[in-house]
Amino acid sequence: MSIFIPEKHWWRDPLDKDEKVWLAIALTTSIVLTLAMPYWHVTQKQNPGSEYYKIKPDTFDAATDRFIQQYGVKDEAGAIKQEGGIDVVAPPPGDVFVRGQQFKWSPVLKLKKGSEYRIHLSSIDVLHGFSVQPINMNFEAVPGYDYVLKVTPTTSGVFNIVCNEFCGIGHHTMVGRIYVD
Ligand SMILES: [Cu+2]
Secondary structure (H helix, E strand, O other): OOOOOOOOOHHHOOOOHHHHHHHHHHHHHHHHHHHHHHHHHHHOOOOOOOOEEEOOHHHHHHHHHHHHHHHEOEOOOOOEOEEOOEEEEOOOOEEEEEEEEOOEEEOEEEEOOOOOEEEEEEEOOOOEEEEEEOOOEEEEEOOOEEEEEEEOOOOOEEEEEEEOOOOOOOHHHOEEEEEEO
């Protein structure tokens, strides 16, 4: 068995052609990708905004409860309708709350196509991943921060919210829903 031992001052040797080519490729790629980030942010529409607030988890929890009470869809008896044990809410355009917690997203939202909503997204316990399927929109729900997403639905249908940040034993059951009419 032979062992390759580099010469003592191999790093002082001039670069090979192959090394130069790969360094150029790597450098070009990293410059292009770095410039693509601000370019994409400024010129494209589907970008996260930069509006967020610090909020205590308790305060966000209470705000979501008030939102559910105010705009919850009522049945004949006057109780808020539920779907899979989660309150269903049909809010007017404007401020909307989505609360992540172990292990659910609440409430279920009924939105109107073409209306503009400001989705306040946060978690009241640990970090959760807010992933809207099948359109693959991804955000993080961070405890202590109210993150505002300006959303105008352009397609009607049923969208599932999957948690894509491992948050504990019931993580895989954490599925929410948004309906767009
Ligand atoms: Cu989760």
